Amino acid sequence: MTVGATRSGTILLVEDEEDIATLVRTYLEREGFGVMWVARGADALLALEQNEFRLAILDLQLPDADGLDVCRAIRDSSSLPVVIVTARDEEIDRIVGLELGAAAYVTKPFSPRELVARVRAVLRRAEPEETQDAVIAGDIALEHDGRTVSVAGRQIELTGREFDLLAYFLAHLGTVMSRERLLERVWGLSFPGGTRTVDVHVAQLRRKLDRPDLIRTVRGSGYKAAA
Numbered sequence: 001m002t003v004g005a006t007r008s009g010t011i012l013l014v015e016d017e018e019d020i021a022t023l024v025r026t027y028l029e030r031e032g033f034g035v036m037w038v039a040r041g042a043d044a045l046l047a048l049e050q051n052e053f054r055l056a057i058l059d060l061q062l063p064d065a066d067g068l069d070v071c072r073a074i075r076d077s078s079s080l081p082v083v084i085v086t087a088r089d090e091e092i093d094r095i096v097g098l099e100l101g102a103a104a105y106v107t108k109p110f111s112p113r114e115l116v117a118r119v120r121a122v123l124r125r126a127e128p129e130e131t132q133d134a135v136i137a138g139d140i141a142l143e144h145d146g147r148t149v150s151v152a153g154r155q156i157e158l159t160g161r162e163f164d165l166l167a168y169f170l171a172h173l174g175t176v177m178s179r180e181r182l183l184e185r186v187w188g189l190s191f192p193g194g195t196r197t198v199d200v201h202v203a204q205l206r207r208k209l210d211r212p213d214l215i216r217t218v219r220g221s222g223y224k225a226a227a
């Protein structure tokens with residue numbers, strides 16, 4: 001797996017009304033998107049921990065949670081674009097939702113076509129063309145084509161896996177990632193007890209890059225890269 005895998009990620013649909021969920025899902029799938037549907041806020045947070053998504057569509061009135069709290073939780077842990085979909089057409093929700101970082105706000109009833117158009121527009125904004133080959137984070141430069149990494153202008157020798165792991169971290173700056181997720185995304189593996197190899201590779205990256213603050217340990221959760 002490489003960082004390119006994020007492109008094919010699915011859309012997380014958080015909606016407790018089955019009719020609406022089915023309709024939205026059908027339209028999105030027809031447009032070529034993958035969709036994971038959950039009906040509760042708690043399930044949404046769980047899904048977010050275990051999967052990688054391109055975007056979340058979030059209903060504000062959920063049976064177990066206020067969608068705005070779910071939005072806040074998403075924003076606290078990732079840069080995932082959020083489209084709020086709600087029957088609550090209250091100015092205050094709209095303002096709070098957008099202040100929380102929601103990328104768009106769609107009021108029910110809406111046409112599925114309109115929603116798909118909004119989703120596309122948000123993705124265009126959130127995912128600029130990947131013409132940029134180099135990733136710069138502080139004084140670290142990573143070049144995808146040549147698979148080279150330099151720190152403060154000095155080239156660093158990394159193994160293929162170390163390079164993939166660093167590329168994945170740099171593509172997800174600020175996001176807390178569990179060892180399981182890293183193992184699955186970078187190694188393409190998921191097996192219990194296999195996460196020790198993640199720790200070993202992170203330790204090697206820290207040593208080789210000599211930038212101890214780049215990849216931080218988040219106690220009980222995993223790792224987070226910060227430029």
Ligand code: CA
Nearest residue numbers: 016059061062
């Ligand atoms: Ca609802």
